[in-house]
Amino acid sequence: MPVKVQLDRIGMAFATPGGTFRAVAPLDLAIETGRFVSLVGPSGCGKSTLFNVIAGLLQPTEGRVLIDDEDATGTIGRVGYMLQKDLLLPWRTVLDNVILGMEIQGKPLKQARERALPLLRKYGLAGFEHLYPNSLSGGMRQRAALLRTLLFDTDVILLDEPFGALDAQTKSQMQEWLMQLWSDFRKTVVFVTHDVDEAIYLSDEIHVMGTRPGRILETIQIPIARPRPRAVTLSPDFTAIKERCLQLLTADRPALEAA
Amino acid sequence: MAIQDAPRSTELTGLAMAPAKAATPKPARRLPVQKDWPSWAIIAVQVLILVGIIAGWEAAARAGMVDAFFWSQPSAIWKTLIIFFTEGDAWVDIGFTFRSTILGFIFGTTAGSLIGLSFWWSRNYAAVAQPYIICFESMPKLALAPLIILVFGLGLTSKVVIAFALTVVVSTLTTFAGVKALDPDGEKLFYSLGASRWQVFRKLVMPSCVPWIISVLRVNIGLALTGAIVGEFISSQHGLGRTIFYAGSTYEISLVWVAVFVLSTLAVIMYAVVSWLENVLRKGTRQ
Secondary structure (H helix, E strand, C coil): CCEEEEEEEEEEEEEECCEEEEEEEEEEEEEECCCEEEEECCCCCCHHHHHHHHCCCCCCCEEEEEECCEECCCCCCCCEEECCCCCCCCCCCHHHHHCHHHHHCCCCHHHHHHHHHHHHHHCCCCCCCCCCHHHCCHHHHHHHHHHHHHHCCCCEEEEECCCCCCCHHHHHHHHHHHHHHHHHHCCEEEEEECCHHHHHHHCCEEEEEECCCEEEEEEEECCCCCCCCHHHHHCHHHHHHHHHHHHHHHHHHHHHHHC | CHHHHHHHHHHHHHHHHCCCCCCCCCCCCCCCCCCCCCHHHHHHHHHHHHHHHHHHHHHHHHCCCCCHHHHCCHHHHHHHHHHHHHCCCHHHHHHHHHHHHHHHHHHHHHHHHHHHHHCCCCHHHHHHHHHHHHHHHHCCHHHHHHHHHHHHCCCHHHHHHHHHHHHHHHHHHHHHHHHHCCCHHHHHHHHHCCCCHHHHHHHHHHHHHHHHHHHCHHHHHHHHHHHHHHHHHHCCCCCHHHHHHHHHHCCCHHHHHHHHHHHHHHHHHHHHHHHHHHHHHHHHCCC
């Protein structure tokens, strides 16, 4: 598999009154085309910082971001980025929210709407197209936000804890929904989460991250065959991977307390 | 305070001691319920009060308990009202005050909103402008009125400028507050989609600030009217403010009351129209 996104010695440091604070140690990361990759780690491990760097919203202190072997450090509009909040615009209908990316790219509105409508219907937002976001439930809003990210035609999408605020029931529904979208659209997905179960269930590959400075502790492959039924979360393979992840995350904790 | 606190503390001790001895029966207290009068009853009482005031005023004036020279009396005011509308300049005055108010309101609100929005474009520019705006905000703008009349003349323009001066600052500050309240993540989203600054401004900043702009409309219509009236007090050839000032200085107290009454009616109508406009805009922008 060719590499889609490559982080080349990316590091992040901030000047503080007490000296330089290292948020992210120089790290390398290669994400292959079409894979579902998760970053798991405690708060403050630099996951969100890395996302902002990949999206071009933050200039790294050192290193380069390569997308399709091209230097994309500090360039915006190269990847789809879904932030934790859905950020739907309250004065636009769901349909007009979803086409925001295409609209900004200069696509005629009519064309953009024609493209989006069948997808909204196919992916669980039928009947909501012309409603305003304030009449939608949290799960529905998240769906709209994700479709907006997908319809912004980039090969790579970054999802920053998209299901973090949802209840367990809605969350597992949304995970299956996301799996369907991913297999239909064939995008490269980078996913950030706190939830180890979620990361293992969804991903091909997990990067477990540690704090102070933010760094990758270990990369774990998930060789579980797809499609994955829910029951897979109870299988010995799954449990073994989960154990390893938790071990890594727990082992990293004393460093946090000592600092 | 002490009276309110007292029962609460007894309740607390009562609770604390509950396991020790059998609880003394607490007096059953019901939720205080207020019964609403039917709307006709409310209106009837309101009308009754108004009629009472007018009748009492008239009676007191006739009995000599109130000096009709200083206070006038309802019957005289009514006669003056008829004369003001049939033989006087009523419509000219109303038209003059109305025009200066509306023009000042429109220019002031528009300019203020644009200035407020413009602060989004540059943090440095906003930081430089800040002290000037605060100065202008805290200054009593009406103190400038004589100067404005001197510069812009006795006509409509000077009244519009005073109304403008009063409204522009409120709009600027409120819109700027809207700009400052923008969620930075919203901008992040737009930039991640490759947006230009102009696109962020048009599609995010402007619509986000619309509710803030709408929220000052009602305040501004009142301010614009105040500005226009004060301008007319100082020096003018027309307007309700000028009529009040003129009538007061010639001891025509009933005409003062007539002009005040007409002015209040005008204010209420403009306020109602702006409130209606506000509702329409709010619905239109889904805020």
